[in-house]
Amino acid sequence: MTPHPVHTASVSTARPDASRSMDRLLQxxxxxxxxxxxxxxxxxVDAADYFAHLRDALLRADHSVMFVGWEFDARxxxxxxxxxxxxxxxxxxxxxxLMARKPGLKIRVxxxxxxxxxxxxxxxxxxxxxxxxxxRRFDFRLDSAHPLGGSQHQxxxxxxxxxxxxxxxxxxxKRWDNRRHDDDDVxxxxxxxxxxxxxxxxxxxxxxxxxxxxxxxxxxxxxxxxGERLVLPPPAIGDPWPQGLAxxxxxxxxxxxxxxxxxxxxxxxxxxxxxxLTAIAAARRTIYIESQYFTSRCIALAVAERLAExxxxxxxxxxxxxxxxxxxxxxxxxxxxxxxxxxxxxxxHGRFRIYRPVTDKGQPIYVHAKVLIVDDRLLRIGSSNLxxxxxxxxxxxxxxxxxxxxxxxxxxxxxxxxxxxxxxxxEHLGVAPETVAGAAAAMGSLIGAIEQFRREQGRTLVxxxxxxxxxARLLGAGELLDPEHPEPVWKAILxxxxxxxxxxxxx
Numbered sequence: 001m002t003p004h005p006v007h008t009a010s011v012s013t014a015r016p017d018a019s020r021s022m023d024r025l026l027q028x029x030x031x032x033x034x035x036x037x038x039x040x041x042x043x044x045v046d047a048a049d050y051f052a053h054l055r056d057a058l059l060r061a062d063h064s065v066m067f068v069g070w071e072f073d074a075r076x077x078x079x080x081x082x083x084x085x086x087x088x089x090x091x092x093x094x095x096x097x098l099m100a101r102k103p104g105l106k107i108r109v110x111x112x113x114x115x116x117x118x119x120x121x122x123x124x125x126x127x128x129x130x131x132x133x134x135x136r137r138f139d140f141r142l143d144s145a146h147p148l149g150g151s152q153h154q155x156x157x158x159x160x161x162x163x164x165x166x167x168x169x170x171x172x173x174k175r176w177d178n179r180r181h182d183d184d185d186v187x188x189x190x191x192x193x194x195x196x197x198x199x200x201x202x203x204x205x206x207x208x209x210x211x212x213x214x215x216x217x218x219x220x221x222x223x224x225x226x227g228e229r230l231v232l233p234p235p236a237i238g239d240p241w242p243q244g245l246a247x248x249x250x251x252x253x254x255x256x257x258x259x260x261x262x263x264x265x266x267x268x269x270x271x272x273x274x275x276x277l278t279a280i281a282a283a284r285r286t287i288y289i290e291s292q293y294f295t296s297r298c299i300a301l302a303v304a305e306r307l308a309e310x311x312x313x314x315x316x317x318x319x320x321x322x323x324x325x326x327x328x329x330x331x332x333x334x335x336x337x338x339x340x341x342x343x344x345x346x347x348x349h350g351r352f353r354i355y356r357p358v359t360d361k362g363q364p365i366y367v368h369a370k371v372l373i374v375d376d377r378l379l380r381i382g383s384s385n386l387x388x389x390x391x392x393x394x395x396x397x398x399x400x401x402x403x404x405x406x407x408x409x410x411x412x413x414x415x416x417x418x419x420x421x422x423x424x425x426x427e428h429l430g431v432a433p434e435t436v437a438g439a440a441a442a443m444g445s446l447i448g449a450i451e452q453f454r455r456e457q458g459r460t461l462v463x464x465x466x467x468x469x470x471x472a473r474l475l476g477a478g479e480l481l482d483p484e485h486p487e488p489v490w491k492a493i494l495x496x497x498x499x500x501x502x503x504x505x506x507x
Contacts, residue, residue: 025282025378026402031275032255038210040247041254041401043381043420044203045427047169048178052079053205053242054157054165058098060240061159064233066218067109068156072140073172075191080176090191091171099137106137108230110222112152113144145224146395147263152225153394155203155383158218160236164211166399167203167381168292168370175199175368179427181459183361198359200427202290202369204381204399207241210254217256217397248416252401259384259396272384272398273391277302279374283313286446288421290318290371293387294354295335304346313375314447317354317386318428319464321364332387340464353447355461357428362457365428370398373421376414378402425450430459 026032044050055078058065074092088094099105143152157165169175174196177188181198188196206214219230260269280287280302287306294300294317306312319336323329343352357365372380382398384390403413419433422440426433431453439449454460 024402024404025275025278025374026253026255026400027278028255030271031278032257032271032400033269034213035253035255036209036213038206038252038254039208039250040206040241041210041249041252042205042245042247043379044165044167044205044245045201045424046177046179047175047199047201048081050165050167050169050201050203051076051171051176052082053245054171055079055094056242056244057159057163057165057205057240058094060238060242061098061102061105062234062237062240063104063106063160064158065105065107065160066156066158066215066222067107067111067171068143068152068154068158068218068221069110069170069172070112070151070153070155071170071172072109072111073191076171076173077176080187095138106139108139108141108222110141110143110152110218110225113142114151141222141226143221143225145221145263147261147393150261150263150389150393150395152221153383153390154217154221154397156214156218156397158211158215159240160233161212161215162236163205163207163240164214165203165205166214166383166397167201168368168383169201169203175201177201181357181359181365183359183363198363198365200290200357200365200367200369202371202381202424205242205245206254206399210256210399213254213256214397214399217258221395248420249401249413252413255400255402257380257382257384257398257400259390259392259394261393261395268392270392272382272396273298275380275398275400276372276386276391279372279378279380280306282377283374285313285375286373286421287313287315288371288373288424288446289316289386290367290369290424291386292320292368292370293323293332293336293385294319295332295339295387296385296391297388298391299386300339300342303352304343307343307347307349307352310349312349312351314351314445315353316446316450317352318367318369318424318461319354319356320367321356321464324366335387351447353450354464355428355450356464358460358462360430360459371424372400373417376403376418379417379420421446428459428461429453 026035028034044053076091077089078091078094080089083089088097095107099107146152155167155170173190177199190196223229257271257275258269259272262268276299283306303315307315323332340354357367359365370382370384378400380398380400382396384396384398390396401413403410403417422433422436425436429436436449439452440446443449450461
């Protein structure tokens with residue numbers, strides 16, 4: 001199936017970078033802002049389940065709902081498969097209906113200011129928003145509190161500070177899909193009626209003090225964007241946890257990691273980047289990644305360093321075939337090719353694979369998920385991609401759990417982390433999770449297990465090895481669409497022109 005040798009993973013004796021070596025990967029003020037207990041922690045795979053659980057949770061809200069996101073579409077149908085009698089299906093009308101029946105409920109939406117261009121293009125969405133705003137207990141604001149070229153990219157929903165969702169799924173159109181990713185699913189429609197392709201994504205539900213921590217982040221962003229300081233909501237009357245959502249973990253500490261670019265007098269926060277680098281350095285056997293992009297300079301350097309070790313970890317990356325839109329593919333596609341060429345040059349032991357998922361008929365499944373699983377030790381789900389922007393320019397929020405040796409529930413946490421990894425791979429390969437788990441254990445190799453079940457046709461993972469051909473050179477620091485730091489547009493254009501001239505020079 002693959003021209004590369006399959007590396008049989010073993011516990012590596014190579015020490016990670018000493019500057020990042022630590023007993024715990026989740027370190028407050030270093031790799032995360034804080035650690036808080038979550039009585040329940042439940043990853044949710046793909047938006048069909050997420051939107052259904054979100055509707056259930058919204059129906060249980062008492063005082064406060066906060067949406068913080070890149071984009072918001074009031075025309076979205078939250079659960080088209082299970083309409084409720086007398087309850088509107090589209091999000092805007094549903095929220096109006098909800099506030100009419102809950103006189104104490106206040107709903108706030110904070111959206112990236114340039115994301116509103118998409119909102120305006122959504123036809124009836126502005127009318128829905130006007131109707132909601134007229135209700136007086138709905139507040140829609142735009143977030144422009146970021147440097148030039150940056151964006152508000154967090155995807156958070158907080159209900160009564162008792163339940164929060166955080167991950168890669170925006171509450172918007174062109175996200176809904178279920179885990180079957182059927183080729184001809186007629187429910188995969190934009191509100192305008194246009195069809196869109198299969199879509200894979202992941203978010204997570206948490207409650208307790210961990211949910212309240214995300215409430216603090218949402219209120220802080222609201223204050224920056226609007227100047228309004230919100231008070232804490234009263235305690236929830238009931239339990240907003242969605243019925244039927246089974247926790248993967250209970251009573252677990254959750255780390256909240258952020259990217260927050262320097263802006264005005266506010267210093268930069270780069271916890272997301274630090275957590276990635278610390279986790280990659282500490283990996284012993286396997287690093288499993290799902291990401292929309294794979295272009296980050298610092299991640300590529302860290303991955304290449306581990307691959308150069310004689311007995312480092314296997315590294316598996318799941319990516320989409322290409323970026324959305326021709327301009328984004330022009331920039332990010334070239335960036336990925338150069339990144340993969342750099343990694344291929346370092347992968348002398350054959351321990352790196354990058355794949356894309358396809359449907360039963362071979363149609364590309366777009367990967368929008370942002371997941372990192374290191375061994376059976378760390379699980380991170382959030383909004384940050386493996387691109388430069390997510391490390392320093394865009395506002396991001398990830399949540400993570402870690403199994404530590406001195407943790408009483410360490411064995412349970414480790415088993416849960418591994419089970420999610422096998423569940424994700426099983427979805428991509430079209431087999432049962434226990435089948436993936438058994439093969440990985442028997443072979444001592446995650447890559448070996450993938451290659452055993454990968455096939456030429458049908459639901460499977462397809463290697464992206466061919467993209468690694470070309471010059472083994474990483475991106476420059478001033479890439480126009482994927483910069484590492486805020487900079488004037490003229491400087492970014494100059495960097496790109498200089499880079500283009502360098503590429504044209506004969507070697």
